[in-house]
Amino acid sequence: MDPRPLPRPNALTSPYWEACQRGELAVQRCRACGRRVHLPEPACPHCGATDLPYEPVSGRGTVHTFSVVYRAFLPGFATPYVLAWVDLEEGVRAFGDIVGDIAPEEVRVGMPVRVCFDELPGFGRIPNWRPA
Incomplete structure (x- = not known):
């Protein structure tokens, strides 16, 4: 398999x-x-200010929506895999793969998840989501 884009x-x-x-x-x-x-x-999409430091968040959330990908259009992605938008407890959405010991057909909207960090060869750690 070709390497995944970094x-x-x-x-x-x-x-x-x-x-x-x-x-x-x-x-x-x-x-x-x-x-x-x-x-x-x-810039802040709410007020236009430009002072936007990064702060750690809990990494806990729920699946807002997801898609099961059966045909990858880029190299390095083993199919099937699940891409999801996750509603974080802090009120924003994050994007990533649902990983772990769960079959794609078991993923559900509203399912609680927690961030995990998986190693992407040639890059380092990337965030993904595991069932909580």
């Missing part, structure tokens, strides 16, 4: 990926309005 951190996303390497899930929080922002943004 994330490409930049000035905006590097703090997120650095937190992942420490085994932490971190999202931005606007210092002006206090709201959390994810996926990373240069």
Whole structure:
């Protein structure tokens, strides 16, 4: 199997990926309005402020929606796999694979999950989700 494409951190996303390497899930929080922002943004979509430091979050959430992928369009993905949007306890959504000892047909909307960090060869730790 060909290698999976690697994330490409930049000035905006590097703090997120650095937190992942420490085994932490971190999202931005606007210092002006206090709201959390994810996926990373240069300005708060709620108030327009640009002071958005990253802060660790619990890593607990529930599956908002998901898709079972049976045909990968990029190399390095073993099918089938489950991609999900997860509603975090902190009020934002995160994206990732549902992994662990669960069959794709067992994943459900509303299912509690917890972040885990899996090693992506050539990159380091990436966040995924396991049933809680």
